[in-house]
Amino acid sequence: MNYSNGRGFLFCAIATLFIVASQFAVAVVATTPAAPALGKRAVYDLVNSNTAAAHVLEKRTTSSGLEFDVALYDITTGRTIGQYAPPFVSPQEDYRALWKDYVISTLQIPTHPEDINVLEQRKVENESFAIAFVLDHSPSMTVPRALRMQRAVQHALSLFDANDYVSVVKFTGRVQTEVPLTKEHATFMNGFKVNGLNLRSEGTAIYDGAMAALEQLSTAPQDSKRVMIVFTDGEDNSSAISLQQVIDKAVATGTQVFAVTYGVANDDPLHEMAGATGGRVTRLNDVYDFDKVFLGMYSALRHTYRLSIRSREPEAPENIVSAITTVHLSGSGNVHSRDILEMLPKSNVEVPNTAQTQEALVINMDVQYLNEVDISPADAAALDSIATVLIRRRDLALEISHFGENNTNDPDVVTLATRRTQAIRELLIRRGVPSARVHSMGNTRQLSNSSTKKTTLILSKL
Numbered sequence: 001m002n003y004s005n006g007r008g009f010l011f012c013a014i015a016t017l018f019i020v021a022s023q024f025a026v027a028v029v030a031t032t033p034a035a036p037a038l039g040k041r042a043v044y045d046l047v048n049s050n051t052a053a054a055h056v057l058e059k060r061t062t063s064s065g066l067e068f069d070v071a072l073y074d075i076t077t078g079r080t081i082g083q084y085a086p087p088f089v090s091p092q093e094d095y096r097a098l099w100k101d102y103v104i105s106t107l108q109i110p111t112h113p114e115d116i117n118v119l120e121q122r123k124v125e126n127e128s129f130a131i132a133f134v135l136d137h138s139p140s141m142t143v144p145r146a147l148r149m150q151r152a153v154q155h156a157l158s159l160f161d162a163n164d165y166v167s168v169v170k171f172t173g174r175v176q177t178e179v180p181l182t183k184e185h186a187t188f189m190n191g192f193k194v195n196g197l198n199l200r201s202e203g204t205a206i207y208d209g210a211m212a213a214l215e216q217l218s219t220a221p222q223d224s225k226r227v228m229i230v231f232t233d234g235e236d237n238s239s240a241i242s243l244q245q246v247i248d249k250a251v252a253t254g255t256q257v258f259a260v261t262y263g264v265a266n267d268d269p270l271h272e273m274a275g276a277t278g279g280r281v282t283r284l285n286d287v288y289d290f291d292k293v294f295l296g297m298y299s300a301l302r303h304t305y306r307l308s309i310r311s312r313e314p315e316a317p318e319n320i321v322s323a324i325t326t327v328h329l330s331g332s333g334n335v336h337s338r339d340i341l342e343m344l345p346k347s348n349v350e351v352p353n354t355a356q357t358q359e360a361l362v363i364n365m366d367v368q369y370l371n372e373v374d375i376s377p378a379d380a381a382a383l384d385s386i387a388t389v390l391i392r393r394r395d396l397a398l399e400i401s402h403f404g405e406n407n408t409n410d411p412d413v414v415t416l417a418t419r420r421t422q423a424i425r426e427l428l429i430r431r432g433v434p435s436a437r438v439h440s441m442g443n444t445r446q447l448s449n450s451s452t453k454k455t456t457l458i459l460s461k462l
Helices: 009-031 043-048 096-104 143-158 186-189 207-218 243-254 268-275 285-300 338-343 377-392 409-428
Strands: 052-060 064-076 116-123 129-136 166-173 174-181 225-232 255-262 282-283 303-310 358-367 396-402 436-440 457-459
Touching: 043 052, 043 096, 043 116, 052 285, 064 285, 096 116, 096 303, 129 143, 129 207, 143 186, 143 225, 143 285, 143 377, 166 207, 174 207, 207 225, 207 243, 207 255, 207 268, 225 268, 225 282, 243 255, 243 268, 255 268, 268 282, 282 285, 285 303, 338 377, 338 396, 358 377, 377 396, 377 409, 377 457, 396 409, 409 457
Parallel strands: 129 166, 129 225, 225 255, 255 282, 396 436
Antiparallel strands: 052 064, 064 303, 116 303, 166 174, 358 457, 396 457
16 A cells, blocks of 8 residues: 555554444443434333333332433343433434334323423443242242243343342242252253143242241351242231331341232232331232233333423322333223223224224123133233223223023023122232122123123223
8 A cells, every 4th residue: 555645654543443432332231321422312212122121110200290210221131221311422412302202102192292301310331230030820820920020020030240149039828939049140040930720729928928038148258148939819818927026137237128919909018028128018019910910020220210391280299100011091081992992802802993982991701711700811811901001091990791591580690690790890809800890690690781702891981
């Protein structure tokens, strides 16, 4: 190459510096939250392209509006995504534009960009955690939900940092420590079983399971931060250990307790446990939320965003609860709204046009039973969607009717139909739907509804 005019040498030098700088930049990104410095995609686009997940950790009302703690992470690697808010964005970047569509479309909060403020909060990147999972495997979980929960935990475990320790405790009325505390990735991945409900025992011993996990965490190195994540779909009814004993042990071992509940009517004891240790309770209203909750909680241990949304008409405090769900429905919408229709089961369901009114939504299903009144796991999962609608829309009530063969008035058929509507009602109540809003009607059917499906659900405005 001819360097006589100096241009060739200058070009070569610049190219060399660019290569060295690029290699250095890659090395830096590998040890910090991953995000491109320029040309970032909006959070809404990341989430809806299945590139990332935004896990809502907590919602709060403040004197000026709403506040959300959110973990934003890559769903493939589990690594948190950074540089999406001050103080980790350049002054030239409009960070509000990155969050605006997520706030309006996903959180469903009508707002203006100037009313959105976001703060990126990073913790110690290389801190070691000792994390114990305490997982409910009582019969009420059902096999499909247990498998979904197990796969979500397995995915989270596969992305744990090499510095972290893991233990897994499963419980029904009895307790099994499936994975003793270990730092070996292969050991805890092989030890954790995705096998449905294989603990043949009735009852729910949350406190006994928690104490077994705390015993495991007590053996963790002193420089590891201890965390216990409790998942349950019910209330304790079988433990020999008391709630206070669990709290005392957690405090003594310096363990932060997080609880995840699904369809639990009374989670006050879990709030007490979490509150005493600086943790929180996350309520799930939909089985699809299982998929992201555990990895989201793990990611949030190191890195979160705090969204503050100034409200020109502030929400009442009772309208906001800590929850994983990213949709808040105020209860003022139409019973035929797109939000409700999207939450309905996607198969084995009819929504007949001829049976609808402005104040009611008629849904026909063929609910299958394992025996006289035990609802099949597939249909229990479908009814979970109905529970989600009722939990999110507090202005709706549900009427359940079931008719027997040929819509007969035979006393035995009428009795069975009544028992089956009661079984559906009880399932929905266990999922957290207030009992006063669910009514079972037995062997009846609206004359305008000529469906051949045997179960009719009518959502109506209160």
